[in-house]
Amino acid sequence: MPEDHDLIEQFNNGDRKAFDKLVIKHIDMTYNYYYSITHDQLEADDLTQRVFVKLYKSLKNFRFDAAFTTYLYRIKVNTLNSYFFKNKWRSFLHLDQAPELQVSDTNYEKKALSTELWNAIKKLPKKQRNVMNLRVAESLTFKEVGEVLNISEDAAKNNYSHGVKTLRKIMGTNR
Helix, strand or coil: CCCHHHHHHHHHCCCHHHHHHHHHHHHHHHHHHHHHHHCCHHHHHHHHHHHHHHHHHHHHHCCCCCCHHHHHHHHHHHHHHHHHHHHHHHHHCCCCCCCCCCCCCCCHHHHHHHHHHHHHHHCCCHHHHHHHHHHHCCCCCHHHHHHHHCCCHHHHHHHHHHHHHHHHHHHCCCC
């Protein structure tokens, strides 16, 4: 498969199939990122779709001075922030009443802990939440996190450290 920058150039020169190839190359990673956070297939699908719609509209503005994945991560983080903001209002207005989740697999405790962790991460301040999402869900290095969020590597480390401390308080652990 061609490199991302080549596909972007082809797309910007009118080849719509180049965008399809870009989507195919990155859709699983994007979906898995959102699913690991939301634990909801429909939400992950919706967020993934939003990312690629935003990407389609903004790709003409892509500057080739950075990796495409960094550009894509920024769109993913911004989309996730919008999702969290929207869900805060839903919760405030009691629009988040959903049927009880049916869990039938044997990894219930693991899923419960994972859900508890992501619910706690959602409560973190924006910078800490963004760093945690990229470190935990995407396994990015602090340097990569800094590039995506336009912060220094040290700032990424500090936000992660503060996030861990805050998560321990939220989750009531002192490990």
